[in-house]
Amino acid sequence: MDRESMITVENLTHVYPNGVEALCGVSLNVDRGEYLAIVGQNGSGKTTLAKHFNGLLRPTQGTIKVGGKDASKARVSELSRIIGYVFQNPDDMLFCNSVEEEIGFGPRMIGCSKDEIQRRVAETIQILGLESLQDQHPFALSLGDRQRLAVACALSMQPEVFVFDEPTTGQDYFGGQRIMEIIDRLHTSGKTIIIITHDMQMVAEHAQRVVVMSGGKIALDAPPAKAFTQIELLEKLSLRPPQITRFAFQMGWTDRAILNIREMCDVIRPQGSSPIAGNNGRGGNHG
Amino acid sequence: MADVGYVQKDTFLHRLDARTKLVLMLAILLVVLVFTNPFYVLAILFLVLGAWALAKLPLNMVADIFKYFTGIAVIIFALQAFFYPGQTNLLRISNAIPAIGFSGYITVEGVMYGLALVLRLVVIMTVAPLLVMTTPMSDLMLALVKLKIPYRFAFILTTAMSLFPSIQNRAELIQQAQLCRGVGDFESGNFFIRLRASASILTPLILGAFRDSQILDVAMSSRAFGAPVQRTYLLESHFRRADYLFLAGCLLSLIVAIILRLAHFGVV
Ligand SMILES: Nc1ncnc2c1ncn2[C@@H]1O[C@H](COP(=O)(O)OP(=O)(O)O)[C@@H](O)[C@H]1O
Ligand SMILES: [Mg+2]
Numbered sequence: 254m255d256r257e258s259m260i261t262v263e264n265l266t267h268v269y270p271n272g273v274e275a276l277c278g279v280s281l282n283v284d285r286g287e288y289l290a291i292v293g294q295n296g297s298g299k300t301t302l303a304k305h306f307n308g309l310l311r312p313t314q315g316t317i318k319v320g321g322k323d324a325s326k327a328r329v330s331e332l333s334r335i336i337g338y339v340f341q342n343p344d345d346m347l348f349c350n351s352v353e354e355e356i357g358f359g360p361r362m363i364g365c366s367k368d369e370i371q372r373r374v375a376e377t378i379q380i381l382g383l384e385s386l387q388d389q390h391p392f393a394l395s396l397g398d399r400q401r402l403a404v405a406c407a408l409s410m411q412p413e414v415f416v417f418d419e420p421t422t423g424q425d426y427f428g429g430q431r432i433m434e435i436i437d438r439l440h441t442s443g444k445t446i447i448i449i450t451h452d453m454q455m456v457a458e459h460a461q462r463v464v465v466m467s468g469g470k471i472a473l474d475a476p477p478a479k480a481f482t483q484i485e486l487l488e489k490l491s492l493r494p495p496q497i498t499r500f501a502f503q504m505g506w507t508d509r510a511i512l513n514i515r516e517m518c519d520v521i522r523p524q525g526s527s528p529i530a531g532n533n534g535r536g537g538n539h540g
Numbered sequence: 541m542a543d544v545g546y547v548q549k550d551t552f553l554h555r556l557d558a559r560t561k562l563v564l565m566l567a568i569l570l571v572v573l574v575f576t577n578p579f580y581v582l583a584i585l586f587l588v589l590g591a592w593a594l595a596k597l598p599l600n601m602v603a604d605i606f607k608y609f610t611g612i613a614v615i616i617f618a619l620q621a622f623f624y625p626g627q628t629n630l631l632r633i634s635n636a637i638p639a640i641g642f643s644g645y646i647t648v649e650g651v652m653y654g655l656a657l658v659l660r661l662v663v664i665m666t667v668a669p670l671l672v673m674t675t676p677m678s679d680l681m682l683a684l685v686k687l688k689i690p691y692r693f694a695f696i697l698t699t700a701m702s703l704f705p706s707i708q709n710r711a712e713l714i715q716q717a718q719l720c721r722g723v724g725d726f727e728s729g730n731f732f733i734r735l736r737a738s739a740s741i742l743t744p745l746i747l748g749a750f751r752d753s754q755i756l757d758v759a760m761s762s763r764a765f766g767a768p769v770q771r772t773y774l775l776e777s778h779f780r781r782a783d784y785l786f787l788a789g790c791l792l793s794l795i796v797a798i799i800l801r802l803a804h805f806g807v808v
Contacts (some may be wrong), residue, residue, distance in 0.1 A: 271547055271673070272598030309716045329716075330724035338720045344751070345710070346717040348744045362722030392747060406721060 257285040258318075259414055259445050260306055265315035267301055267469075275301040277469040278315070285413070288446045290456040290477075293466035294491050299449045300341070302466070303416050306447070307336040320413065334363060337407035341418040343399040347391040352383060352402060355391050359410040377409045381435060397428040404435060414445040421452060433459055454495045457481065457512040465490065481510035545705045546676050552782070553595035554674045558683035560783045560790075561671045567790040571797045572663045575806035578655035585659055588666050595674050605665050613658045620654030621646050652808045677702050682777050691771065699756075710748055714741045 260283040267276040275298045283289055291299045304310040305317050308329040317324045320335045340346050349355040356377050360370045378387055381401050386394060391402055400420070407415060417436065421429035429452075437459060440446045450456060456463050456477055463480045465473035467490050473480055481487070481494040484502055493499070494510065501511035501520070511517050548554075553561070572584055592599060622633075626647025636644040671680070677698050684694035715738075723737060760766075800806055 270598070270601060270604060271545070272596070272601070273547060304716070307720060309719065328724065329719040330722050333720050333722050336720075338717075340713065340717050340720075342713070344744060344748055345713045346721065348714075348718070348740065359721040362724070410722065 259283050259285045259287070259320060261316075261318040262302075262305070263316045265302070265305060265317060266313050267298075267305070267310060268313045275469055279466075279469070279471055281464065281471065281474070283414075283445065283447065285445055286440075286443060288440050288459065288461040289448070290460035290463045291447065291449045291466060292451065292453070292456060292463060292492060293472075297466040297490075298469040299466055300418055301469075303338070303418060303447065303449055306414070306416060307332040307338055309338070330362070333359075333410060333412070335412055336414045336416060337410050337412035338416045339403050339407045339418065339420060341422065343396075343403035344392075346403045346406060347399065350390060351387070352389055352391060352394075352405075353378070353387045355402060356383075356405050356409045359406055363410065373409045373411070377405045380408065380438075381405045397424055397431075400424065400428075400432065401435075404432065408439075412444075414447065415439055417446075417448045419449055419451070421450070421455060429455070451492075453481075453493060457495050457498065465492065477512055478510050481512070482507060545673070545702070547597075547673055549596050549674075551595050551674070553591065553670065555780075555782070556674075556786060557777055557779055557783045558671075558675045558679045559686060559777070560779075560786050561675060562683060562687070563787055564790055565667055565671050567794050568667050569664065570794060572660050574797055574801045576653060576656050576808050577806045578652055578659055580806040581656050581659040581663065585663050585666070588663055588670065591670055592666065595670060597669060597673055601669070602666060605662070609662070609665065613661070616661070617654040617658050620657055621650045624650030624653045626650045626653075649808055656808070672701065678775060679777060682773060682775055685773075686777065692766070695765075706752075707745070707749065711741055711745055714744050714748075 260281070262279055262281040265276055265279040266274070268274045279298075279302060281302075291302065293299050301310060305312060306319060306324065308324050308327055312325050319327075319332060322332070322335075324332060347355055349358055353374055357370045357374045360373050365373065378384055381404065383398075383401065383405060386398060386402075391399060394402065404417075404420070415436070420432050420436065424432065433455060436446055436448065448455075448460065460477060463473070463475065463477050464471055465480065465487070472490060473483060473486060481498050482502070484494065484499065487494060494502075495512070497514060497517055498510050498512060501517065506520060511520060556564075568584065568588065572581055575581055575584075589599070589602065592602065623641055624647060625643070626649030628648040629645040630648050630651060631646040632644060633646060634642075634644050636642065675683075680701075681694050681698045684697065685691055689697075718737070718741065723740075
């Protein structure tokens with residue numbers, strides 16, 4: 254398989270001006286087209302790490318490369334063509350007078366032509382289903398809509414990589430689902446996705462790889478099916494895999510974590526012929 | 541500028557009672573105002589920096605403070621050096637210009653007084669983090685209440701103190717968000733373009749502050765702020781032996797300083 258590195262972080266350390274060492278020696282490689290979740294307790298350094306990807310924060314020590322460029326030197330406005338960053342709080346991102354203007358702002362800043370801007374705005378509005386809102390003032394929208402608008406603002410820049418900082422926090426279940434659908438679609442269309450989250454259910458259902466952070470270091474880096482078998486380590490970091498995963502674990506099916514209802518069905522169906530059921534059957538015998 | 545909120549650490553200064561630290565702060569400020577000799581003030585500045593090291597506060601933040609302060613410091617120093625009515629001439633600049641009160645000479649007293657004034661301001665700025673960065677806001681509030689300051693005022697004071705860092709944080713976030721959206725102006729070499737870019741963060745900043753204050757209002761009302769009853773406190777603060785010793789030390793130093801001053805030490 255052809256693997257192209259999108260982000261390479263080596264031995265990254267970041268000390269804030271007030272002396273807090275938020276990252277200590279983080280190394281990480283993200284390939285083009287990956288779907289990565291960064292999880293960890295509050296204050297474990299997730300946001301600090303992500304803000305290095307587009308140069309919002311600069312390394313105190315260590316190196317970081319984004320799309321071949323040295324991201325510790327490149328300008329943020331330059332990196333923002335490669336990395337789209339959606340902030341945790343949409344209100345920090347919005348400042349224009351209408352939804353349409355807001356979405357067109359980024360493309361205008363990076364020097365797109367009038368036609369190109371219009372094309373991108375129309376396309377983005379359609380992808381996110383914002384048609385009925387396009388003339389509204391951003392601050393008049395509901396939180397869910399503002400969050401979608403924030404995604405739209407990143408989308409219209411057409412970056413290669415999307416970073417979402419806790420995209421579903423403060424959303425109800427369906428609002429969260431709606432945003433995750435959009436993110437999944439971006440991934441299907443070939444974009445690289447990095448989401449920062451507390452929501453293990455979301456990680457289990459969407460991400461292909463999970464990076465667990467603790468105290469400014471990477472504690473675990475594996476696909477969810479593997480990472481979620483480390484129940485003890487995760488509990489120590491106040492992270493709880495989804496209920497169904499823990500249930501399977503309690504039943505002693507510990508080879509591979511069960512991530513969703515479908516996988517569980519495969520395991521407990523009497524004449525299970527799927528490979529997952531086979532695996533876990535063996536695991537049960539060993540234990 | 542750097543964030544000046546509470547940073548959790550385990551040092552002697554962090555463990556002291558917030559009241560003790562308040563008294564320490566006031567004592568240092570008083571002593572610094574008592575002396576006009578810059579060498580005395582400098583000695584106190586070193587004491588304060590020693591306390592910074594003791595509290596494991598980042599010393600490079602002091603460098604930050606100096607950086608932002610240099611411009612103002614130079615102006616303050618120059619004003620004193622030129623216009624302080626001293627006797628001992630140091631340097632002849634020009635003929636006297638009575639219209640603006642300039643004697644034509646820079647005097648030794650002017651230079652000393654200017655230095656002292658600048659150093660005092662540096663002490664005042666470096667003393668505040670000793671309290672604010674080593675004490676959680678809730679402890680500070682409790683200390684004020686224990687000192688019989690009405691709860692309402694204590695609340696206003698601590699809210700105002702935490703408001704500044706929180707506005708600063710928000711401003712930084714908004715600027716970062718705009719950078720992400722391709723606004724290159726913050727990184728421009730041109731001062732005026734940078735200034736214009738800074739103005740563009742005002743809209744979300746002010747709207748955000750309004751939203752915050754509304755939320756705070758609701759939160760306070762729902763927790764019966766200002767209810768006419770004797771309130772109790774979840775946290776309690778207790779003086780320990782270190783606090784008593786430290787307080788005694790502060791008072792003693794203060795008395796010594798005042799006696800010295802009355803004996804005309806430490807004045808120019
Ligand atoms: N602007 C800042 N100034 C100083 N310290 C900060 C700043 N932002 C975050 N920190 C500190 O850095 C650590 C990591 O924070 P962060 O990366 O935001 O964690 P997370 O996103 O995992 O919750 C925390 O201890 C936090 O208090
Ligand atoms: Mg965060």
